[in-house]
Structures are given as C-alpha cells and as structure tokens.
Amino acid sequence: MPSTVDALANLPLRDDLVGLHPYGAPQLDVPVLLNVNENTFGVPADVHAAIVAAVDAAAQGLNRYPDREFTELRTNLARYLGHGLTPDQLWAANGSNEVLQQILQAFGGPGRTAIGFPPTYSMYPLLASGTGTRYVTAPRDAAYAMTPDATARAVQDSGANVVFLCSPNNPTGTALGLDVVEAVYEAGKDSRAIVIVDEAYGEFAQTGTASALTLLPGRPRLLVSRTMSKAFALAGARIGYLAAAPEIADALRLVRLPYHLSAITQAAANAALTHATTLLSNVEAIKVQRDRIVVELQALGLTPAPSDANFVFFTGLENPHRVWEGLLEAGVLIRDVGIPGSLRVTAGTEEETTLFLSALKNLL
Incomplete structure (x- = not known):
C-alpha cells in the first residue's frame, strides 16, 4: 500500500498544498481527555x-x-x-x-x-x-x-x-x-x-x-x-x-x-x-479548576501563563514530549503544542483536574 504522501504525489494537487498536513490533534481512547479544550462537563x-x-x-x-x-x-x-x-x-x-x-x-x-x-x-x-x-x-x-x-x-x-x-x-x-x-x-x-x-x-x-x-x-x-x-x-x-x-x-x-x-x-x-444560563453555569466551575491548575503548577516549579481561557499553557519542562507520553500512560491526554519546554492542558472537572495534577506530580 502506498503511503498518503506517495498517493498524493500522483494527484495534480495545487502547488501551494504540496507537503502540507491536515489540522488535527490525537484522537485516543483514554479515561481523561484534556487535549482539545472541550467542555468536559457535558450538556446538562x-x-x-x-x-x-x-x-x-x-x-x-x-x-x-x-x-x-x-x-x-x-x-x-x-x-x-x-x-x-x-x-x-x-x-x-x-x-x-x-x-x-x-x-x-x-x-x-x-x-x-x-x-x-x-x-x-x-x-x-x-x-x-x-x-x-x-x-x-x-x-x-x-x-x-x-x-x-x-x-x-x-x-x-x-x-x-x-x-x-x-x-x-x-x-x-x-x-x-x-x-x-x-x-x-x-x-x-x-x-x-x-x-x-x-x-x-x-x-x-x-x-x-x-x-x-x-x-x-x-x-x-x-x-x-x-x-x-x-x-x-x-x-x-x-x-x-x-x-x-x-x-x-x-x-x-x-x-x-x-x-x-x-x-x-x-x-x-x-x-x-x-x-444559555444553565449551560454557562458550568463556565464558573471550569474557571475554578483553571485557576487551581495555575496555582498547583506554580507549586511544582513550573511556569503557567495567565489564562483567560478554559486551558492552561505552561513551561519549564526539560522534555515536554516525555511528560506528555507519561501522562498518556497514566490515562490523561493533554496537548503537546510543539513549543519548546511547554505543554497545554484543558481545565476539566474537579476529578479530571485532580487526576492530571496527581499524574504530573508523580512524573516530575
């Protein structure tokens, strides 16, 4: 079977699209999904x-x-x-x-x-x-x-x-x-x-x-x-x-x-x-977990960026991909955004956040 790259090479693709890769994050079946900034509380x-x-x-x-x-x-x-x-x-x-x-x-x-x-x-x-x-x-x-x-x-x-x-x-x-x-x-x-x-x-x-x-x-x-x-x-x-x-x-x-x-x-x-009022009630709960992540990452010696979103970007990792892999082995999927020393995690429920922080602490 030819690879996707080889197969595309046989098509008259536009020149400016040659060599590009489609957007996408890993879609893996793990217990805690905190990689694509979804609202993990779900629909009431x-x-x-x-x-x-x-x-x-x-x-x-x-x-x-x-x-x-x-x-x-x-x-x-x-x-x-x-x-x-x-x-x-x-x-x-x-x-x-x-x-x-x-x-x-x-x-x-x-x-x-x-x-x-x-x-x-x-x-x-x-x-x-x-x-x-x-x-x-x-x-x-x-x-x-x-x-x-x-x-x-x-x-x-x-x-x-x-x-x-x-x-x-x-x-x-x-x-x-x-x-x-x-x-x-x-x-x-x-x-x-x-x-x-x-x-x-x-x-x-x-x-x-x-x-x-x-x-x-x-x-x-x-x-x-x-x-x-x-x-x-x-x-x-x-x-x-x-x-x-x-x-x-x-x-x-x-x-x-x-x-x-x-x-x-x-x-x-x-x-x-x-x-909307019912749906947005979970926003405040998510913000609580986001701010909790910031505080606890600082306590671990990492440097989280100030966040106005439902996720936290943090730096200070010697080998972020190894940490990402370790979290995945522990059943927690976060995002390796390809920035040196950095990872990004979605703020989930209190339970999901606890599992992420505990796994990260064990790895560090």
Whole structure:
C-alpha cells in the first residue's frame, strides 16, 4: 500500500498544498481527555432534553430546505451577546473555522495577505492556504504578549488585508488589551484591512477582561468571532458565529454555500441559546479548576501563563514530549503544542483536574 504522501504525489494537487498536513490533534481512547479544550462537563440533562425536542421537531420538515437566513438563530445570538447588537449584525456557520474560512473567501484570496502572531491558533495559516491567501507572521514578545505599537507597526508594514487577533490566545491563553485592537484597526486603514478578533474562549475571561464587542460601533472593518463549542459544550454540533457591521454579513452571503446551516444545526443552537444560563453555569466551575491548575503548577516549579481561557499553557519542562507520553500512560491526554519546554492542558472537572495534577506530580 502506498503511503498518503506517495498517493498524493500522483494527484495534480495545487502547488501551494504540496507537503502540507491536515489540522488535527490525537484522537485516543483514554479515561481523561484534556487535549482539545472541550467542555468536559457535558450538556446538562434539561438542556439535552430541550435540544432533543427541538431536533425532533426540525426532523419533521427535513424534506424542505432550512431557513437560508437562519433568522431565529441570528435573533437569539444577538440577544445573547447584548452590546446593542441587532440580528443583521450576526452571522453563523458550521463552527468558527467555517466563519473564518468564509471571511478569507470574501476578503482574502490570491494577491491578498493575512497576518497572524504565533504562537497562535494553527488553523489560521491552513485556512489562508486553502483560500489562496498569502500568510505572513510577526512575533510576540518573550512572554507571548502583544503591545499596541509593535503590533500596529507589523500590520502596517505587512500591508495585510486580513488580520488575525486571537484573544484569549490559543495556545497561550493570554488576552489582548483593547488598546492593541484599536491600534491595529487604525494601522490597517490604508489597506482597508479586515480585523478579526477571535474570541472562541471569550466566556472564560477573567473578571475585568473586556471583549472587543465593545469596539464594534463605528468600526465596519472589525469582526468578533465566537463559538458554541467551548462554553456551551456543543463542540459536536459545530456552531460558530461572528458579530460585525451588517455589510459584513452581506459580503459573506456572496461566498457561503446555499443553505449552509442545516435545520438540525439551527434547531440545536436555538434550543441551547434559550438555556444559555444553565449551560454557562458550568463556565464558573471550569474557571475554578483553571485557576487551581495555575496555582498547583506554580507549586511544582513550573511556569503557567495567565489564562483567560478554559486551558492552561505552561513551561519549564526539560522534555515536554516525555511528560506528555507519561501522562498518556497514566490515562490523561493533554496537548503537546510543539513549543519548546511547554505543554497545554484543558481545565476539566474537579476529578479530571485532580487526576492530571496527581499524574504530573508523580512524573516530575
């Protein structure tokens, strides 16, 4: 049997895709899964029942196409986010990755440039490649932070058409100051850059960390993307969305596939949003475990980064992959993000967190 690489070599693949590897984390069957930042608390029973009922009702009409404009969903998302947003300012797709892909389809493409600030979400360059968008990078400081002046200068020097700002950042968990977003928006004026603030983990922010949603008024090139995968425990439902000026949604209508959100997806999302308070009650419990991880990692002599997400990035390991393997042998799967001396762990339930910390302590 030929290898995947050999098999691909026999196909007329686009030149810019040759040698690339698909995105993905290990999918292993172990007792404690803390590697892909899922909400390990799961869906509460009453919300589960509501979703099942909504999906059952939607199934009665599966012979018809779904609402192409997902009107009810946009209304519920606007109500959930607040900040004076109206339904015409909301857009949704099958996960925030599809939202980001549609943005690049509309505003990126051949002859255009996107910029990111690694270490950051590894899908950004893959999405850029898939849409024929040139992808460039600019560095963070030694503590993975970003300052307004340096970031704005990088954006201006690159002439980028699309800017990716991840806050809280994945994999470091660090949040951006709104002054960075404001500076980047101004720096992109000449190139009319679309500025995306990816707030996939926004609901887990520390008290006092502001959302870029507050900056939307008067900034038509600013987009804030979110997901229902994390805080809402709906990773399997694939629901992502963004808030922006109404004309952004009009632009994305030009590139979206017809009826891209199924009736089942819309039903599940609407049922979850009507039970947002119940779902988000677990967010506070997750934040408790996240902060506990930070404290206990420090006690072990490691250096965790300040986290506004549902995970903790930590450094200070001589051989992180060996530690990763040792945790796996103990039944705990976390993420080796490929950064020297570092690993990342999702904050799970109290029991899962205890198992991770105990296994790590034994290894160290």
